[in-house]
Amino acid sequence: MLKDSVTEVFEEHRPVLFGVAYRMLGRVADAEDVVQDAWLRWAGADRTEVREARPYLVRITTRLAIDRLRQVQSRRESYVGPWLPEPLATDAAGTAPDTADRAVFTESVTLAMLVVMESLSPLERAVFVLREAFGYPYAEIATALDRSAEAVRQLAGRARRHVEEGTPRFEVDPARQRDLTERFLAAAAGDDLEGLLSLLAADARLVGDSGGKAKAPLRVIESADKVARFLCAVARNPDPAAEYTFLELNGGIAMLTRHNGVPDTVLQLGIQGGRVQTVYVVRNPEKLASLAAR
Incomplete structure (x- = not known):
């Protein structure tokens, strides 16, 4: 296989590999690192024994993502304040295979879903991502994870x-x-x-993620009244240098605020029954860097 062909094959599958890695890790930079490691493995592999490139690449990426997830989970235990996934432009989330349900594929990248997946074990999360988001059969997932098909079914059920x-x-x-x-x-x-109170559910919550690197609540704000009063207090001191843009992040509409052209805040709403159930606010500058060109 020629070098150009090796690169072309990998680039063809890169969106799917990134989609798997991001759903596993919730961070763009971590996902990109995993995909880069997968490329190095692919470039140095004996491809004469590779029957199909995509399953082989997904297997490598999944295993690398599991290893990376185990590493970052320990770091998140010392994270300052609530942790939210890094906002991702939907068009960079990877392409769904024809066998996957499109609605489930999109749902699997929402902030709410990624937050819940944080509580899964690395193996459960891998099985859930490959099965629910990408529609892979149990036998193929079992091969990717070096587990029996029955063990994979049990992991999938629990997840x-x-x-x-x-x-x-x-x-x-x-x-x-x-x-x-x-x-x-x-x-x-x-x-x-x-x-605001007319738009908020009674048990609404505001979750702010700053990582201690910007101003944001260090605890989840609970109840419509407290959420509304907090937002009104913030709005009384507007930033004259702020610019506002609507864009699609994690499968839904979000507002991106820039300060002097630099991404400063992402705000996205979780809507249920016509009311705002959750307000997500991401202010950690490390998690906004990938949106600089949006």
Whole structure:
């Protein structure tokens, strides 16, 4: 196989490999590192024994992601404040195979889903990602993880039950999400407490992720009243250098704030029953760097 062919084959499958790695790790930089390591393995492999490139590459990427996840999980135990996944432009999330359900594929990259997947073991998370998001058969997953098909089925069942119990069923209709997001932001900017309360679910939550590197709540804010009052207080001190952009992140509409052209804040709403159930705010500059060109 010629060098150019080796590169072309890998690049053809890169979006899927990144999609697997990001769903496993929740960080763009970590996912890119895993994909780069997979490329090095592929470039140095004896490809005469590789019958199909894609399963081989997915297997390498999955195993590398499991190793990386075990490393980063220990670091997250000392993370300052709540931890959220790194926001990802949806068009960079990887391509769904024809066998995968498109709605499930998109749902598997939402902030809510990725937060719940944080509580899965690395093997459970790998099985869930490969099965639910990418539609791989159990036998193929078993080969990728060097486990029996029965063991993989058990892992998949546990992971699915855990995710179903922990993941809220947010509405993902783009038009409705954008409309509610715009009304929500207008109420916050206008210091309209009653307007915000009319849009928030009674048990609404605000989750802020700064990693201790920017101003954000170090604990989850619970209840509509506390969330609304916090947002109104923030809006009373507007940033004159701020620029606002709507874009699609993690399968849904989000607002990106830039300060002097540098990504500063991502705000995204989890909407349930026509009301805002969760407000996600990401301010850790390390998690916003990949959005600089958006």
